[in-house]
Amino acid sequence: xxxxxxxxxxxxxxxxxxxxxxxxxxxxxxxxxxxxxxxxxxxxxxxxxxxxxxxxxxxxxxxxxxxxxxxxxxxxxxxxxxxxxxxxxxxxxxxxxxxxxxxxxxxxxxxxxxxxxxxxxxxxxxxxxxxxxxxxxxxxxxxxxxxxxxxxxxxxxxxxxxxxxxxxxxxxxxxxxxxxxxxxxxxxxxxxxxxxxxxxxxxxxxxxxxxxxxxxxxxxxxxxxxxxxxxxxxxxxxxxxxxxxxxxxxxxxxxxxxxxxxxxxxxxxxxxxxxxxxxxxxxxxxxxxxxxxxxxxxxxxxxxxxxxxxxxxxxxxxxxxxxxxxxxxxxxxxxxxxxxxxxxxxxxxxxxxxxxxxxxxxxxxxxxxxxxxxxxxxxxxxxxxxxxxxxxxxxxxxxxxxxxxxxx
Numbered sequence: 390x391x392x393x394x395x396x397x398x399x400x401x402x403x404x405x406x407x408x409x410x411x412x413x414x415x416x417x418x419x420x421x422x423x424x425x426x427x428x429x430x431x432x433x434x435x436x437x438x439x440x441x442x443x444x445x446x447x448x449x450x451x452x453x454x455x456x457x458x459x460x461x462x463x464x465x466x467x468x469x470x471x472x473x474x475x476x477x478x479x480x481x482x483x484x485x486x487x488x489x490x491x492x493x494x495x496x497x498x499x500x501x502x503x504x505x506x507x508x509x510x511x512x513x514x515x516x517x518x519x520x521x522x523x524x525x526x527x528x529x530x531x532x533x534x535x536x537x538x539x540x541x542x543x544x545x546x547x548x549x550x551x552x553x554x555x556x557x558x559x560x561x562x563x564x565x566x567x568x569x570x571x572x573x574x575x576x577x578x579x580x581x582x583x584x585x586x587x588x589x590x591x592x593x594x595x596x597x598x599x600x601x602x603x604x605x606x607x608x609x610x611x612x613x614x615x616x617x618x619x620x621x622x623x624x625x626x627x628x629x630x631x632x633x634x635x636x637x638x639x640x641x642x643x644x645x646x647x648x649x650x651x652x653x654x655x656x657x658x659x660x661x662x663x664x665x666x667x668x669x670x671x672x673x674x675x676x677x678x679x680x681x682x683x684x685x686x687x688x689x690x691x692x693x694x695x696x697x698x699x700x701x702x703x704x705x706x707x708x709x710x711x712x713x714x715x716x717x718x719x720x721x722x723x724x725x726x727x728x729x730x731x732x733x734x735x736x737x738x739x740x741x742x743x744x745x746x747x748x749x750x751x752x753x754x755x756x757x758x759x760x761x762x763x764x765x766x767x768x769x770x771x772x773x774x775x776x777x778x779x780x781x782x783x784x785x786x787x788x789x790x791x792x793x794x795x796x797x
Contacts, residue, residue: 416455640669657787
């Protein structure tokens, strides 16, 4: 159960206060000291002065302080359900033993969450100062409101955004103030959720990407045709694409199951135009690069390359040239072993009539043999038409249907 108890002498509060004292200028000093120790020690060792190693070792102490601040002091992890265990470190470190509402307002206005509300909603430092008092007895109301807002907005801590709204809500006539600003309390709750989402995105960008290391790309070999006519979706993967639509998640899981088994290594994503088939392929490419993803080991760090149908067709205008070009491209993919080919809008390769392109005779043996991993995306109606003309082709494909979002 959450508590309004505030322990100034707690370990977390002490760490937060120390973290506030270690400013950016202190960071610069620590790094400079480390560099001087290393360079000075190295210079002494070069001239055969043995205690140069001791000088270099001295640099470990300030480096440990720097890492400690970055790892724990800068943002102490949430520990308890009491106020001092839930307050974000940047606010907690600026509060005294018995903080007044004005002191809390000053600390809140100086951190990122408070500054976010100042810019987006006009709840500035002066605004917060005007609606607070110097009476420590009023602080209990702010703590209660902050804990309530944290619960309502699913916040992980009492950050600056939560505290800004809590301070305002503690003012007796806050509804009139908000009405004058053409806002209501739900707008502010939405602002807290918005800030939390932005912070989550920022934190995600700081996470190291575990994508298999440099040796992963060395295993490709020389693939000039693939580089010319293909787009490497794995190289574009940012590791942040989220699949939120249920039909997309289902299709993505089916793709992983299809390629993770020992059957035919192909899949046909079938759905209406605009349903998100290409998005699913991009998400699949990112999933394969995520070392923490629960996928079969034989799919880890595979590269997904989407062939550019327009470039292929334009590069081989003569009769029979396209078939030869496709065979060269697919041959490179097969030799590389760790590539999954994607034919987006694959119906372009199975047209009929004079001047059209039909690669059935080239692709069907490859699909039936299952030696090359292939993904095709295709419109549902065209897929049925191709199946009527050549049932062997559609029978060789593992169909994955992608339903429109509005059907859910």
